[in-house]
Amino acid sequence: MDHVVSVACPACGAAVHDSDRFCEGCGAALVAPAAPAEPSPEPSPQPSPEPSAADGAGAPCRSCGGVVAADGYCEQCGALAVSERDHWSERPAPHVGGVCDRGRRHARNEDAMALHADGALTALVVCDGVSSAPDSDLASLAAARAARDVLAAGAVPATVTEAARPAAWSALLVDAAAAADAAIRGAVGDRAGRAEPPSCTFVAAVVDGPLVVTGWLGDSRTYWLPDAGTPRQLSADDSGANELIARGVPRAQAESSPTAHAITRWLGPDAPDVVPQTTATRTQGPGWVLVCSDGLWNYCSEAADLDALVRDVEARVGSAPDAIAAELVTWANAQGGHDNITVALARPTGDSLQAEPTGSAANVEAAPPPASRPDLDPTDR
Structure with missing residues (x-):
């Protein structure tokens, strides 16, 4: 069976289990909500992308956060990495x-x-x-x-x-x-x-x-x-x-x-x-x-x-x-x-x-x- 540990609610002192998310006595949250993940910064537009056959390799996959392999595809979900080469513009004058x-x-x-x-x-x-x-x-x-x-x-x-x-x-x-x-x-x-x-x-x-x-x-x-x-x-x-x-x-x-x-x-x-x-x-x-x-x-x-x-x-x-x-x-x-x-x-x-x-x-x-x-x-x- 699972080992259960009793602790005190920090708000009212009532006994709670360490696995509880809320106090049954006062309703206080016992686990701080996870901070929302920071969105991945968008890359700055590059008018002259580097000539790479596997753009995005080594960077986190934007679909699942996995690792992008050398061939440009995510090792976890298989998505093709977003590449600066996919779309760019130039206006030199x-x-x-x-x-x-x-x-x-x-x-x-x-x-x-x-x-x-x-x-x-x-x-x-x-x-x-x-x-x-x-x-x-x-x-x-x-x-x-x-x-x-x-x-x-x-x-x-x-x-x-x-x-x-x-x-x-x-x-x-x-x-x-x-x-x-x-x-x-x-x-x-x-x-x-x-x-x-x-x-x-x-x-x-x-x-x-x-x-x-x-x-x-x-x-x-x-x-x-x-x-x-x-x-x-x-x-x-x-x-x-x-x-x-x-x-x-x-x-x-x-x-x-x-x-x-x-x-x-x-x-x-x-x-x-x-x-x-x-x-x-x-x-x-x-x-x-x-x-x-x-x-x-x-x-x-x-x-x-x-x-x-x-x-x-x-x-x-x-x-x-x-x-x-x-x-x-x-x-x-x-x-x-x-x-x-x-x-x-x-x-x-x-x-x-x-x-x-x-x-x-x-x-x-x-x-x-x-x-x-x-x-x-x-x-x-």
């Missing part, structure tokens, strides 16, 4: 901002962005990790940061003539892509030897006054959405269908090809070619440069449709670029959020005259056909 979000269907955010602003110069970089290649979240963030740093550090000097600036920025975008690819190899270590090593798409846009120069590998996109005029997509997807169309294959035949949805260029240890296509445009009047992953454009691909969506959002939330980006992310999640979603926006300054191709798809036609990766479906990254 009033006219520049972006949001990166995990979406609704993927367990991890494999998109990344890195933004820079200095006076009239802006750099927007978005990389979309390939979900079929494990740990591609490491690749995308390392690549985005490395490319941004090259573009910021190597900014074309003001002494370079207006006519020479498109080519100078295009050359720097090539350097930025090479640095991004090298950064991936450094970030993934021995994972580079896998059959499907971590990899990602790449798109970067430099806004230099009214001049917009963009470079890309894969199917993350750059759009120009003028306040007045015709909106258009500045990049051209590196996909099997587009490669065939560029070589003169009829669109219907190209889009029904077995390789139509294969990504033909990317960054990573198994990439056969990391030289981006580039194009330069001199904008006329104000508007938005929008850089995004396919988590957005899968739901709104045509430039005119995307422009209408942005204008509707701007009318509701105002002209702050991070607020517009956040609302576009919310909209994409409402459509299903099947993929990670990244949106970055900037407004050029000044007027100019015309578009100037500097290394676009037309110049790539004569190049040998790049190796394709049929596993890189643009709807599954």
Whole structure:
């Protein structure tokens, strides 16, 4: 039987048992109520989350308080740890901002962005990790940061003539892509030897006054959405269908090809070619440069449709670029959020005259056909 100890009530002196919670004589509480647990402090928003494949490891699980293992899941309840990488925003200047979000269907955010602003110069970089290649979240963030740093550090000097600036920025975008690819190899270590090593798409846009120069590998996109005029997509997807169309294959035949949805260029240890296509445009009047992953454009691909969506959002939330980006992310999640979603926006300054191709798809036609990766479906990254 249990051993019972009699003690005195501190309020009235009546005999009570040590297991009693209240005195039967006066009703006084015999056990002090437990102090409510302090809520776990919310982490401060981090505009530049660290590139970790297991964000949250070692921290207490927010669902049950258990230990989060190295793979990012709680050892007690199995919940995936909340990660700073799941959703973050950046706004380096009033006219520049972006949001990166995990979406609704993927367990991890494999998109990344890195933004820079200095006076009239802006750099927007978005990389979309390939979900079929494990740990591609490491690749995308390392690549985005490395490319941004090259573009910021190597900014074309003001002494370079207006006519020479498109080519100078295009050359720097090539350097930025090479640095991004090298950064991936450094970030993934021995994972580079896998059959499907971590990899990602790449798109970067430099806004230099009214001049917009963009470079890309894969199917993350750059759009120009003028306040007045015709909106258009500045990049051209590196996909099997587009490669065939560029070589003169009829669109219907190209889009029904077995390789139509294969990504033909990317960054990573198994990439056969990391030289981006580039194009330069001199904008006329104000508007938005929008850089995004396919988590957005899968739901709104045509430039005119995307422009209408942005204008509707701007009318509701105002002209702050991070607020517009956040609302576009919310909209994409409402459509299903099947993929990670990244949106970055900037407004050029000044007027100019015309578009100037500097290394676009037309110049790539004569190049040998790049190796394709049929596993890189643009709807599954």
